[in-house]
Amino acid sequence: MKALTYHGVRDVRVENVPDPRLHEPDDILLRVTATAICGSDLHLYRGKVPGLKDGDILGHEFMGVVEEVGRDVTRLAPGDRVVVPFTISCGHCFFCERALYSACETTNPARGAIMNKKTARSGAGMFGYTHLYGGYAGGQAEYVRVPKANVGPLKLPPGVADDRVLFLSDILPTGYQAALNGNVGPGSSVAIFGAGPVGLMAAASARLLGAEQIFMIDHHAYRLAFAEATYGVVPINFDDIEDPAERIIELTGFRGVDCAIDAVGFEAKGSALETVLTDLKLEGSSGKCLRQAIAATRRGGIVSVPGVYAGFIHGFLFGDAFEKGLSFRMGQTHTQHHMPVLLEHILEGRLNPEVIISHHLPLDQAAEGYRLFAEKLEDCRKVVLTPSALGQVSRAP
Numbered sequence: 001m002k003a004l005t006y007h008g009v010r011d012v013r014v015e016n017v018p019d020p021r022l023h024e025p026d027d028i029l030l031r032v033t034a035t036a037i038c039g040s041d042l043h044l045y046r047g048k049v050p051g052l053k054d055g056d057i058l059g060h061e062f063m064g065v066v067e068e069v070g071r072d073v074t075r076l077a078p079g080d081r082v083v084v085p086f087t088i089s090c091g092h093c094f095f096c097e098r099a100l101y102s103a104c105e106t107t108n109p110a111r112g113a114i115m116n117k118k119t120a121r122s123g124a125g126m127f128g129y130t131h132l133y134g135g136y137a138g139g140q141a142e143y144v145r146v147p148k149a150n151v152g153p154l155k156l157p158p159g160v161a162d163d164r165v166l167f168l169s170d171i172l173p174t175g176y177q178a179a180l181n182g183n184v185g186p187g188s189s190v191a192i193f194g195a196g197p198v199g200l201m202a203a204a205s206a207r208l209l210g211a212e213q214i215f216m217i218d219h220h221a222y223r224l225a226f227a228e229a230t231y232g233v234v235p236i237n238f239d240d241i242e243d244p245a246e247r248i249i250e251l252t253g254f255r256g257v258d259c260a261i262d263a264v265g266f267e268a269k270g271s272a273l274e275t276v277l278t279d280l281k282l283e284g285s286s287g288k289c290l291r292q293a294i295a296a297t298r299r300g301g302i303v304s305v306p307g308v309y310a311g312f313i314h315g316f317l318f319g320d321a322f323e324k325g326l327s328f329r330m331g332q333t334h335t336q337h338h339m340p341v342l343l344e345h346i347l348e349g350r351l352n353p354e355v356i357i358s359h360h361l362p363l364d365q366a367a368e369g370y371r372l373f374a375e376k377l378e379d380c381r382k383v384v385l386t387p388s389a390l391g392q393v394s395r396a397p
Contacts, residue, residue, distance in 0.1 A: 004141065005057055010370075021145065026073055030065070030066060032144060034063055036384050038086075051133075059139040060139060061170045062140070065080070066082060066153075072150075084139065084153050087104070087332065088125040088148055089104040099336075103332075109134050110134060164346055167353040168335075168339050172201050175306065186210035188211045189257040194307065196263065202261050213257075215234045215236055245296035255299075256296055256298035257298060258301050260302075265305075265307025297326055357383075369383040369385060
């Protein structure tokens with residue numbers, strides 16, 4: 001089959017690789033009909049996450065048609081259309097029983113070695129996301145093996161287009177969980193840092209939950225313009241406004257927002273010192289976005305962090321957070337928990353996540369899709385890939 005494989009920093013290639021096979025009795029074999037490039041994939045593309053090996057198949061946002069099922073699969077049959085969550089969860093461990101699916105104890109083979117160091121940092125296995133998360137082959141491919149098929153894949157009703165439901169695999173539940181973690185509800189004020197796909201899904205979710213005022217902070221004018229037109233956000237371009245948090249405070253009666261959502265993560269553009277420290281591997285993440293989120297949030301408010309972080313952070317300003325009495329909610333998304341309710345919102349027309357798609361490309365052009373997305377070319381917001389036989393090329397205005 002054809003698949004998108006990793007070969008080093010900014011070097012991804014569509015190659016012929018061995019077809020996947022069922023390994024466990026609760027596996028399914030999926031024929032991929034649509035797969036997307038995630039902002040988290042760009043961390044891999046830029047060489048920011050360890051644990052990748054040459055030839056690894058990337059991709060964790062995908063859906064398709066079930067081709068084959070293991071003997072213990074009870075919820076699915078060949079021919080079913082499903083969307084697959086990006087985390088692989090067993091459904092019966094301590095954390096899965098509490099609907100904390102991204103903390104699954106059993107699906108990450110790397111977890112044992114980490115636990116032996118008396119830490120519990122490693123969570124569930126993930127598709128296409130380095131050997132730190134199990135080394136599972138990803139879904140930017142024509143076919144993929146999906147483990148734990150009685151827990152993860154969500155069966156879809158007939159007639160719903162791939163574009164409408166594809167983002168149930170990751171970015172829609174991630175943005176939704178970020179808003180829930182921030183206690184967003186009717187009348188809430190929210191500041192969303194980052195107008196990428198997760199930030200846009202957080203804005204859509206905040207509107208769904210009744211937010212009254214949404215600020216969105218980014219420095220790509222085309223992304224801010226889209227967010228303003230689509231979700232009614234107040235755009236703040238930090239290339240033009242040196243201190244976005246100060247502006248937000250001024251616009252909220254000098255209190256700050258109820259919730260700040262950091263949808264940027266560890267690759268936020270930081271200070272010169274932070275850049276040097278991260279380049280030297282003396283710290284793992286820039287704290288620039290978190291500092292702004294802390295500053296923009298009112299006393300007693302919540303900082304919600306769906307953005308990925310790694311290692312130590314310079315200048316966390318914990319004293320400011322303490323003095324303001326802030327709460328922090330964060331972590332990988334418990335995707336399986338949110339998928340059913342979000343599907344209902346989509347089917348009822350309350351959510352339209354597909355509007356953020358700017359580019360459709362065939363799988364053969366996946367490397368070009370990564371380049372467009374990474375370099376913010378052609379006003380790229382989100383790239384969806386389809387296998388060559390089904391592929392189409394479109395670029396939204």
